[in-house]
Amino acid sequence: MSVTIQDVAKAAGVSVGTVSRALNNYADISENTRARIIRTAQELGYHPNLVARSLSTKHPRSIALILSGFLEETIINDFETMLMKGCYQFAFEHGVDISIHVINSAIQRRKSYEQLCYEHNISGAILFGLKTTDPYCEALADSKRPCVTIDTEVKGPHVSNVTLDHIAAFDELTQYLISQGHRRIVLVHGRKEAMVSMERLAGAYQAMERNGLQLTHDRIIYTNFLREEATQGVLDYFKTHAPDDVTAFLCMSDMLAIGVIEALKRLGRRVPQDYSVVGYDGLDVTNYTDPRITTVDQNIKEKGYEAARLLLDMLEGRRQAQRLVLPHILTVKDSVRRIG
Amino acid sequence: MSVTIQDVAKAAGVSVGTVSRALNNYADISENTRARIIRTAQELGYHPNLVARSLSTKHPRSIALILSGFLEETIINDFETMLMKGCYQFAFEHGVDISIHVINSAIQRRKSYEQLCYEHNISGAILFGLKTTDPYCEALADSKRPCVTIDTEVKGPHVSNVTLDHIAAFDELTQYLISQGHRRIVLVHGRKEAMVSMERLAGAYQAMERNGLQLTHDRIIYTNFLREEATQGVLDYFKTHAPDDVTAFLCMSDMLAIGVIEALKRLGRRVPQDYSVVGYDGLDVTNYTDPRITTVDQNIKEKGYEAARLLLDMLEGRRQAQRLVLPHILTVKDSVRRIG
C-alpha cells in the first residue's frame, strides 16, 4: 500500500525505533544515520501515519478546531471561513496539522468534551461558537487539556480566551456616532440573553453616559439578531415615534444594520442623508450594501491565527492560560452623516 | 482516563471481541449478550475511539471533506460554510463521522492524495475547490478509493461528480434576460481559463443563438472574477460605447454583478430602471444589495448533502461512480426590468 516506517527502516538498514527517533529530532542519534534516514525517507516518499502516531503517542500534538452551532444558524456569515483561514495560515507556517470537528449543543449533551477529544485523539482544541449555557463550557474549565475559546468567556486552569474587548469596541462605535453629532440614537438590540448582546449594551451605555446622553428603554428595538426583526422593529418604531425622534441607529450586528436600512428605504428615507446607521461584526457584505456600512471589524481571521499560536504555545509549555484581547477595528464607511 | 472497549468487556463479563461484534451489529451473536453489552456500554458512557478503529479496520468508513484553495481566495463567499452544512446534515442524520481537511495547490504538489488519505485513514473523500490543473485530479482518477468531487469534473472508476448543469443554468439565465425583452446584452466574463467560465460562456452562446442574437467579442468584458475588475470594465466599456448600446449585463458571478452595479451607480445610472443586471452563484449577499440581484442559486448546501450520501453509498457498494447533476434554481429578484 503506502510506505510505512518499516519500509524506511528496512531500506536504511536500521530499526523502526531509530527511524522514529531520527524523524522526530531526538538528540541521541548520530548525525550520520539521521541524515541517511531522512534521505531514504524522502526517496521513498514517506510521510508518517498521523492516526497511528496519535494513537501511540503520550504527548500528542494533534490540535483541533471545534466549531459549534453554525449548522442551526439561519444567519449566514463568513466567520467560520475566516476563522479557518486564520488557523490554517498559522498551521501551514508552522507545519502543524489541524483537524476540524463540527458539533452543536445537542451533540455536546450526548457526548462529553473529553470523550470527543479521546475519540479523535485531540490534545488541544480551539473552540468557536460556544454558548455560555453549553455543556462544554464547564467541561473545558475542568479539563487538563489545553484549549482556547474564541469569544466565549470560559475560565479554567488550562483555558485561554481569544476575544475582543467588545465593550470597548461598542463604546468606540457609539462614541463615533456621537462625535458625528448624533444625540438621538436608537439601539437595535440582539438576543437579550446572549453574552455578546450584553457586552455591546454595556459599551453603548458607557459611551452615552460619558456624553451625558440617556439610553431609555423606549429607544431600544429588541431582536434575536434576525434581519427581518430589525426591519419590522424600525417600521413599528416610527408608528409611535416622530421621524425626527432619532437621527442614528446603533445596531448590534451588521445583519441588523442591513435590516434597518431596508426598513428606512421602504419608508422612503435615505441613508445616510436622513438617518445614519452603524453595524457590528465587519462582515464582507457591509462592503456591498448601499451605502457601505460603517462597522466594527471583529478581526476574526486574526483571532484564528492567534488562537492557533496560543494553543501551540500552551501545549509546548511556553505560555500559560490567558485572556488575549485583540484590537478591534472601527471601519468607517458611508452609512453615517455628520450632523449638527 | 476514558472508558475503553476493555472496560465494557470486563463489566459485561465478556471478551473485547464480543463487545466489538455486539456494537458493530454483527450477525453471529445472541440477542441476549448483545443487549447486555449495549446496555453496559451505555451505562459506562462508552464511545469507540475512532482513531484506534480506523487504524485497525480493513473497511474503514471514515469519510473526509477536503477543501482546497480557499485560503488563497481573495473572494469571500459562503460556499465552504454552506457545503459543510450540507455534508454534516447528512452525517448527523446517518451517524457518520466526517473529518475536514484544508489544503491548497502547493500542498497537493508536496503530498500525494493517497498519502493524505493514508495519513488520516480516509477511506472516501468529498473534494471541493479543485482546479482542473491540480495534481489531485489525476490522482483521484487513478485511486481505487471512492471519492466525490464537487463541481470539478474528474473521470475515474471510483470518482463521482456532483454538479449542476452549468451550461443549462447559464442558458436559462440568459434566456430569462431575453424573455424580458433584452437583446443588447453585455457578458461580464470570469477567469478565461477556468472551467466554470467556459461552461457559462457556452450556456450564454447557446441561448443567444437560439434567439438569433450574436455575442460578439466587443460585447464581452473580461475579468478574473474580481469585483473591481467588473467595475472598471463597465466604466471602460462606456468610454467606447454609447449608453444605449446595452440594456443588460449578464455576469458570470454575483460578485461581478455587484461590481457592475457599483460602476453603473457611479455613472449615475439606476438598476434596474436604466440597466438590468444578473449574477450567478446565489450568494446570500445578493439579498442585501440594492437592488437584490437576480441570480442562479448553485444550491451548494444540497450539493454537500448529496455528495455525502453518494459517497457513503459508494463505500458500501450500493451505488456506482456517477455524475450527479442537481437542479439549479433561477432566483428572480429585483435587478432586471422588463423592456420593449
Add this chain to the structure above:
DNA sequence: CTGAAAGCGCTAACAC
C-alpha cells in the same frame, strides 16, 4: 455463539 490473539503504524521504555 464466544474467547484468544494477531496486527494496524507508530512511539517510548528498556536493553545492550
Add this chain to the structure above:
DNA sequence: GTGTTAGCGCTTTCAG
C-alpha cells in the same frame, strides 16, 4: 547510539 519490544484501542481471523 541503536535494536528490541510492549503497548495505544480496536477489528478480525481462527479456534473451539
